[in-house]
Amino acid sequence: MSLEVREISRTFGGVNALSNVNFDVKAGEVVGLVGDNGAGKSTLLKILSGALQPTSGHIVADGEEVTFTTPHVAREHGVSAVYQDLALAPQRDVVSNFFLGKEVLRTGVSGTVFRRLDRPAMRSKVISELARLKTNLPSVDVEVRNLSGGQRQTLAIARAASWCERVLLLDEPTSALGVAQQAEVLQLITRVAESGIGVIFISHQMKDVLAVCDRIFVLRLGRIVAELDARELDAETLIGYITGAIVQDRSSENLERNTL
Incomplete structure (x- = not known):
């Protein structure tokens, strides 16, 4: 499964x-989206999540053009977002x-008439999903206010991934976390x-981006200025692309130093 944006613009x-942004993510791939403040990362994320519509351009899922008029429609197409x-x-x-x-109701009259929840079924589902993703939460019965910042982020990501079939959008998931939680x-x-979901990872933490991403797209002033193989980068080089100190000739994939 794949998700692609073609010539997306927003004014x-x-x-x-x-x-005219072109960008794609494939199943099982982590794609980084980086850029300075005001580069357009949040706008692109909102378009992909259905919270904002593009002025022009197209979103393509598995080769078929789709329109995400709302976040609910995006989720129906297997795209979910976790915001800060x-x-x-x-x-x-x-x-x-x-x-x-997405609460599960009991069967019979207790569910259809009295709207009572099927807590055992819900609890079993959560335990199964958290185990599948090997998450580290103390209990499924603990109130969220008693979880650490990292555990809350883990819960939000696991929840979205469990309901997501195609692409998970993550906005600064490691910000404000300690080293161990990151x-x-x-x-x-x-x-x-690894479960087969494509992930789009927005972050200002270059070491985190390089740690998990397969490819990285660099946005500057609303344009994609570089598409990079994360395995061939270090943090200093990546910052060079973000600031414009290094420029990628995307027609030939040749690199040149900006002498300005």
Whole structure:
């Protein structure tokens, strides 16, 4: 399965937030999306998640053009996003958070009439999914407010990955985490990709991007200015692309130093 954007542009009044962006992610691949503040990363993420529509251009899933008019439509096409706010309910437990908006009702009258939840089925599903992704949570019954920042991020990613069939969009998943928590989240991202889901990873943490990504796209001033093999990069070189100190000739894939 794949997801691709072709010639995507987005304007806000007279401002071009994105200009003719071409970008793709394949099943089982982690693709980094990096750039300075104002480069257009968040705008592109919102378009891919259905929260924002492009001014022009196309989104293509497995060779078929699709239109994400809302986040719900994007999710129907197998695309889910985890934003920095995580969208978790701190006063509720892990199971309840996992099924927010997707609660399972009991069969029979108790479910159809009284709308009672099938907690055993929900709990079993959560335990199974967390085990599949080898997550490190103390219990599925603990309230989210009692989890660490890394554990909350782990829950948000695991939840989205469990309902996601094609692509998972991650916005700064390792920001504001300690070193050990960052490592746990990065390991989870790798396991999500190994399960066959494509991952788009937005981050300002270059070491994290290089640790998990297969390819990296660099956005600058609303344009993709480089597509790079993460295995051939170090942090200093990647920063050079972001700042414009290194320029990629995308027609020939030759690199030249910007002498300005």
